[in-house]
Amino acid sequence: MTGLSPLKQPRPLTVATDESGQPVTVVLSGRRFAVEHVEDVWRIDDEWWREEISRLYYRLLLEDGRPLVVFHDLVRGLWCEQSY
Amino acid sequence: MRIACVLIPHFPAAVERWRDPALRGRPLVIGETPDQRKAVLDCSPEAEAQGVRAGMPLRQALALCREAVFLPPHPSRYSDVFDSVLVVLEDFSPEVEQTSLGRAYLNAGGLARHYEGELDLGERIIRSLREATGLVAGVGIAEGKFVAWAAAVTSEPGQVCTVPAGKESEFLRPLDVSLLPASPDTLRRLDLYGLRSMGDLASLSPGPLQAQFGGEGMRLWELARGIDSEPLRPRRHEEVMSETLRFPTVAVSVEALVVACRRLLVRLHWRLRGRAARRLRLRAALWGGRSWEKTLTFHEAVTDWERMLFIAKSVLANATLPAPVEELTIELSGITEERGRQSTLFAEKAGLRRQLGETVRQLRARWGRPLVSRVVEVEPWSRLPERRHALIDYEP
Numbered sequence: 001m002t003g004l005s006p007l008k009q010p011r012p013l014t015v016a017t018d019e020s021g022q023p024v025t026v027v028l029s030g031r032r033f034a035v036e037h038v039e040d041v042w043r044i045d046d047e048w049w050r051e052e053i054s055r056l057y058y059r060l061l062l063e064d065g066r067p068l069v070v071f072h073d074l075v076r077g078l079w080c081e082q083s084y
Numbered sequence: 085m086r087i088a089c090v091l092i093p094h095f096p097a098a099v100e101r102w103r104d105p106a107l108r109g110r111p112l113v114i115g116e117t118p119d120q121r122k123a124v125l126d127c128s129p130e131a132e133a134q135g136v137r138a139g140m141p142l143r144q145a146l147a148l149c150r151e152a153v154f155l156p157p158h159p160s161r162y163s164d165v166f167d168s169v170l171v172v173l174e175d176f177s178p179e180v181e182q183t184s185l186g187r188a189y190l191n192a193g194g195l196a197r198h199y200e201g202e203l204d205l206g207e208r209i210i211r212s213l214r215e216a217t218g219l220v221a222g223v224g225i226a227e228g229k230f231v232a233w234a235a236a237v238t239s240e241p242g243q244v245c246t247v248p249a250g251k252e253s254e255f256l257r258p259l260d261v262s263l264l265p266a267s268p269d270t271l272r273r274l275d276l277y278g279l280r281s282m283g284d285l286a287s288l289s290p291g292p293l294q295a296q297f298g299g300e301g302m303r304l305w306e307l308a309r310g311i312d313s314e315p316l317r318p319r320r321h322e323e324v325m326s327e328t329l330r331f332p333t334v335a336v337s338v339e340a341l342v343v344a345c346r347r348l349l350v351r352l353h354w355r356l357r358g359r360a361a362r363r364l365r366l367r368a369a370l371w372g373g374r375s376w377e378k379t380l381t382f383h384e385a386v387t388d389w390e391r392m393l394f395i396a397k398s399v400l401a402n403a404t405l406p407a408p409v410e411e412l413t414i415e416l417s418g419i420t421e422e423r424g425r426q427s428t429l430f431a432e433k434a435g436l437r438r439q440l441g442e443t444v445r446q447l448r449a450r451w452g453r454p455l456v457s458r459v460v461e462v463e464p465w466s467r468l469p470e471r472r473h474a475l476i477d478y479e480p
Contacts, residue, residue, distance in 0.1 A: 003329060003332070004331065004332060004344070004347070004474040004475070005475040005476075006333075006470045006471065006473075006475075007459065007472075007474060007475060008469040008472065008473070044468065046467065046468065050334065050408075082470075083469060084469050
């Protein structure tokens with residue numbers, strides 16, 4: 001059996017949110033970074049017929065000027081980072 | 085020659101019932117759901133008793149048999165189970181011919197001496213098949229394939245029918261002419277002439293039959309008299325190479341399937357080592373436990389994996405797979421002997437490619453695993469980033 005290894009796999013991430021559910025801080029490499037600005041928000045729903053995928057994506061600008069894309073997995077309740 | 089015909093009627097339905105005992109005794113129709121514009125592949129005897137036939141539209145089958153259970157077909161499953169049937173039969177005789185799913189012939193010449201006669205041989209075949217596959221076969225033993233088949237088809241499942249040599253005509257006499265391998269038009273015309281049984285046909289002289297039906301008439305007259313010189317064509321054991329790829333998530337696009345095909349064919353190409361293949365079988369395990377397969381026979385044996393990919397790609401582009409693909413397998417068969425290849429005179433690029441390939445192979449030999457990968461597009465249009473690209477081992 002041989003296989004394909006998908007690229008840009010989601011990586012779990014620790015995220016703190018405000019009352020509205022928007023990310024306010026993220027933990028990267030053990031360090032906490034404040035979210036300077038939420039640049040974009042979009043939602044992806046797919047494969048409802050199989051293993052449902054429902055994600056709320058955020059394009060963030062962190063306090064050190066670095067851009068980051070994270071999503072909230074609405075099915076499993078997890079936060080993940082992902083290259084988009 | 086004494087031939088044994090082993091018959092498992094309604095093979096696909098029998099396999100489905102063996103897998104799911106809850107289906108036993110219920111009318112079963114195989115061939116998708118009745119809302120689809122497709123034909124019945126097979127049905128159980130209960131459904132057949134209500135008028136359902138293979139090849140009729142599924143809607144018509146539903147109209148005839150409202151309480152039938154409709155199942156999607158699993159062609160890979162049926163061919164795998166039938167392969168196990170043939171392996172069991174090869175324990176009895178090295179000469180086994182497979183004609184269609186559920187029907188096989190074996191050379192029974194001299195075998196009865198190893199058992200307590202032909203009846204015992206047939207019963208042991210039935211028992212062995214039941215133990216190995218759970219399926220119930222009927223067995224007919226006679227001179228020639230047609231009479232052996234007629235004996236098997238007229239016996240009950242799990243029973244053996246033997247026709248002694250010289251008694252073929254007598255055995256066939258009361259049987260219906262519809263058992264003859266004739267076209268529907270010929271059968272209709274035989275009925276119009278009032279020729280209903282094989283005895284009716286056999287009692288005629290061959291001349292008028294040949295005048296009415298041409299070569300087919302002569303052949304039918306011979307068969308009705310039990311004269312069948314068609315030889316047994318034992319299956320050959322040939323080398324089959326296969327590679328399987330399981331998708332990380334189900335593949336819904338042709339592009340993803342083509343990427344997988346490419347990967348599998350490159351691996352198979354290296355295993356071929358310069359030899360060529362005549363047949364390529366694509367098998368897909370589909371989401372929901374279903375399967376799909378397609379066999380391609382090349383006009384001439386093909387060595388070049390890119391040519392195989394081109395052909396596979398055109399098949400996949402035109403195929404309508406009934407569900408997303410979880411696993412894809414490619415099998416190559418009809419593998420020829422090694423043959424020479426003409427090198428190109430101006431081979432600078434080819435030389436570089438060969439050097440690169442050699443380096444990659446050395447790295448793999450040194451570390452015991454592939455170290456060089458290549459990025460391929462899988463579903464570049466996908467909204468999910470992890471579906472767009474994947475890494476595959478670089479195969480030089």
